[in-house]
Amino acid sequence: xxxxxxxxxxxxxxxxxxxxxxxxxxxxxxxxxxxxxxxxxxxxxxxxxxxxxxxxxxxxxxxxxxxxxxxxxxxxxxxxxxxxxxxxxxxxxxxxxxxxxxxxxxxxxxxxxxxxxxxxxxxxxxxxxxxxxxxxxxxxxxxxxxxxxxxxxxxxxxxxxxxxxxxxxxxxxxxxxxxxxxxxxxxxxxxxxxxxxxxxxxxxxxxxxxxxxxxxxxxxxxxxxxxxxxxxxxxxxxxxxxxxxxxxxxxxxxxxxxxxxxxxxxxxxxxxxxxxxxxxxxxxxxxxxxxxxxxxxxxxxxxxxxxxxxxxxxxxxxxxxxxxxxxxxxxxxxxxxxxxxxxxxxxxxxxxxxx
Amino acid sequence: xxxxxxxxxxxxxxxxxxxxxxxxxxxxxxxxxxxxxxxxxxxxxxxxxxxxxxxxxxxxxxxxxxxxxxxxxxxxxxxxxxxxxxxxxxxxxxxxxxxxxxxxxxxxxxxxxxxxxxxxxxxxx
Numbered sequence: 352x353x354x355x356x357x358x359x360x361x362x363x364x365x366x367x368x369x370x371x372x373x374x375x376x377x378x379x380x381x382x383x384x385x386x387x388x389x390x391x392x393x394x395x396x397x398x399x400x401x402x403x404x405x406x407x408x409x410x411x412x413x414x415x416x417x418x419x420x421x422x423x424x425x426x427x428x429x430x431x432x433x434x435x436x437x438x439x440x441x442x443x444x445x446x447x448x449x450x451x452x453x454x455x456x457x458x459x460x461x462x463x464x465x466x467x468x469x470x471x472x473x474x475x476x477x478x479x480x481x482x483x484x485x486x487x488x489x490x491x492x493x494x495x496x497x498x499x500x501x502x503x504x505x506x507x508x509x510x511x512x513x514x515x516x517x518x519x520x521x522x523x524x525x526x527x528x529x530x531x532x533x534x535x536x537x538x539x540x541x542x543x544x545x546x547x548x549x550x551x552x553x554x555x556x557x558x559x560x561x562x563x564x565x566x567x568x569x570x571x572x573x574x575x576x577x578x579x580x581x582x583x584x585x586x587x588x589x590x591x592x593x594x595x596x597x598x599x600x601x602x603x604x605x606x607x608x609x610x611x612x613x614x615x616x617x618x619x620x621x622x623x624x625x626x627x628x629x630x631x632x633x634x635x636x637x638x639x640x641x642x643x644x645x646x647x648x649x650x651x652x653x654x655x656x657x658x659x660x661x662x663x664x665x666x667x668x669x670x671x672x673x674x675x676x677x678x679x680x681x682x683x684x685x686x687x688x689x690x691x692x693x694x695x696x697x698x699x700x701x702x703x704x705x706x
Numbered sequence: 707x708x709x710x711x712x713x714x715x716x717x718x719x720x721x722x723x724x725x726x727x728x729x730x731x732x733x734x735x736x737x738x739x740x741x742x743x744x745x746x747x748x749x750x751x752x753x754x755x756x757x758x759x760x761x762x763x764x765x766x767x768x769x770x771x772x773x774x775x776x777x778x779x780x781x782x783x784x785x786x787x788x789x790x791x792x793x794x795x796x797x798x799x800x801x802x803x804x805x806x807x808x809x810x811x812x813x814x815x816x817x818x819x820x821x822x823x824x825x826x827x828x829x830x831x
Contacts, residue, residue, distance in 0.1 A: 355746040424793070467710075474710035477824050484810040485823030497759075504756035507749065513740060513767055515781045522763075524785075527792050531799035538807025558804060562797035569793045609783060625782045632784035666742075670782055690778060 356509055368438045372445055376411060383407040393547035405456035406541065410550060412450035413533055416499075417557040419443055420530055424568035430637060433648045440506040443526075447496075447503035454496055457489075483539065491536035498529035508630075516632040534558050577611060577626075577636075580604040580683065587675065587682040590614050593621065593699040594679065601645070603636035606685045612672050614681055615640060615656045620696035622656040623672035623683050629690070630667065658693040724758035731757060731764060739771040 361369075383391055384407050391406040392398035398406075419442055425432040458469055465472035477487040502523055511519050537554055580588035590604040590612070601613040603626050611626035613636030624645075626636045633649030640646075644653040644662060654661055654669055661667040668691035673684040676697050688694065707715075732750045736743045743750075757764050770776050 355744075356742055356749045357746070358749045358752055468714065471708075471710040471714050474713055475708060479824040482824070483806050487824075500755070501759050504759060507752055507756075509740070509743065509749065509753060510756065512742070513771075514763070515776075517780065517783050517785050518763075518767075520785050521788075522760075524788070524792060527796045528799075531796055531803065534800050535803040535806070538803045539810075542807045543811055555804060558800050562800040565793035566797045569790050572790065609787070611784075627782040627784050629781065632782070670779065687779065687782075690782075 356507075360508070365438050365441065369441050369445075372442060376415075376445065376449060379411050379414075380407050383410065390547065390549040393544070401456055401460040405453055405460065406550075408449055408453035408456060409537075409541070410553070412446055412453055413537060413554070414557060415442065415446040415449060416530055416533060417561050419446060420526065420561050421564050424564040427568040428564070428571050430648065433637075436649050437651075443499075444503040444506055447499040450496055450499050454492070457492075484543075486539050488536050488539035491532040491539070495529040495532040495536060498525040498532070502526060502529075511631060516627070516630065520632065530561065577603045577605045580606050580612070580685075582607070583682065586684065586686075588685055590674075590681045590683055592679055593676055593681050594702060596621065596681070598702065599640040601636040601638075602681075603634070604683065606683070608685060610685070610687065611636070612683050612685075613645075614674060614683065615645060616699070616702075617643065617656060617696070619701050620698050621674060621676065621681060622694065622696045623674045624654065624656050624659050625670045625672075625687060627669065628652050628654075629661075629669050635669070657696055658691060659688075660691045720761075721758050724761040725754075727761040727764060728754045728757035731768060735768050735772075739768060 384403060388403055391410065392403055419439060422432065422435045422439060426436055458473060462469040462472040462476065465476075467475070473489060473493070477485070477489070479485055479487060502525060505514075505519070505522060514522065542551055542554065578591075580590055583589055588604065588606060591602045591614070593616075596602050596614060596616040598616055598619075601615040604612050604614070606612055611634075612623050613626040613634075614621055614623045615636075617640050624635065626634055628635050628647040628649065630647065630650055630652045633647040633652070635645055635647055635654065638646045638648045640656065643655060645656050646653055652661065652667060653665075654667070657671075659669040659671040670687035670690050671692050671694045672687055673694055674697055675682050676699055679700070732753060736750070736753075
């Protein structure tokens with residue numbers, strides 16, 4: 352949460368997260384470059400230091416990208432993994448840096464001795480796009496690198512606010528074609544080197560885990576998605592029974608216009624806010640109320656559920672909804688109030704066992 | 707001019723235009739459309755690489771915000787529906803790439819003489 356932008360919003364947790372990442376990358380590269388270089392070279396004497404560096408950084412970037420792409424579906428399958436979403440953008444920026452280093456080693460070895468500009472050489476060295484064997488797999492890598500650079504350079508919170516979270520998310524969907532391109536880049540590139548089995552095994556397992564997790568999350572969402580709110584008279588929509596909402600928690604309802612509303616119980620009073628956090632549209636309804644404020648499970652943004660406002664000095668606001676309780680059933684008006692509009696909470700009977 | 711040279715020239719033109727947009731946006735535009743950026747200068751150089759890459763998007767959002775055409779409620783419509791399609795397409799693309807890679811993978815000894823699979827490049831013809 353910010354009032355004025357700063358270059359990087361580091362705190363103790365993020366320093367630790369980034370420190371672990373750096374150490375992990377260093378250990379990975381050290382292992383493949385100095386302890387077991389044969390894993391990537393197959394003891395082939397033609398694999399010199401420049402090529403080995405390129406391969407080590409490439410493998411590292413691929414595995415980092417695989418981990419990043421696994422976090423999202425894992426968090427949807429089990430909310431306990433949501434903590435891994437925290438600071439994932441720093442993970443992405445570091446991955447782009449590792450991928451760029453891989454690109455540098457490749458460009459300055461395979462294309463550096465051309466009479467032409469090395470960037471042009473990369474484009475014309477192989478133009479056999481009509482065949483699988485010998486396909487210019489470098490283009491898949493180049494496409495993925497451009498995607499990663501767009502994602503990493505737009506990771507600052509300014510871009511979220513400037514573009515809006517939905518546009519920013521759409522832009523960051525580039526991670527999916529980028530990963531598919533990386534898999535194709537490796538499958539038609541380094542996988543064709545038949546001199547070792549360690550990397551091919553690592554590559555296939557990582558790629559299949561990413562694919563499997565995404566399919567599993569898709570199936571999970573189909574079975575356990577947020578319930579659709581039921582329309583009743585006078586434009587109100589039924590969300591649930593008041594007794595279904597636990598103290599400090601919410602029930603989420605999908606409204607006909609596609610918006611999701613989160614109805615919270617706080618001190619036996621109900622309040623309804625948008626389920627989308629103003630920051631990255633994280634699912635506020637999966638958060639819980641602490642000291643009168645709901646905390647977004649993705650990045651910890653806080654909102655007063657009565658007004659949809661972040662506590663001062665922060666300025667984030669989300670829409671609120673009017674609600675009513677009739678015969679112990681909770682109804683919501685689907686027409687959201689302007690972000691930050693205070694709505695008087697509706698009192699409900701205490702939950703059994705907590706009265 | 708070869709195709710590669712043409713692409714390279716277009717890329718340079720794109721980046722130069724982005725540099726021009728970033729100078730104008732970061733000195734004039736950003737203060738007009740984001741109150742959190744006012745009196746905050748140290749973070750601005752960090753935005754330059756992104757503007758070089760996505761400057762048309764920057765110009766569009768600048769125009770929308772500056773002319774008051776922004777719908778504040780649009781910020782709260784997460785793009786969750788597309789997620790299902792993307793997840794399945796990603797899995798399919800990964801499988802397709804793996805199948806393609808293994809279908810042409812060669813199993814001869816590592817010390818075999820290399821075979822030219824593709825045609826010679828433009829420069830070596």
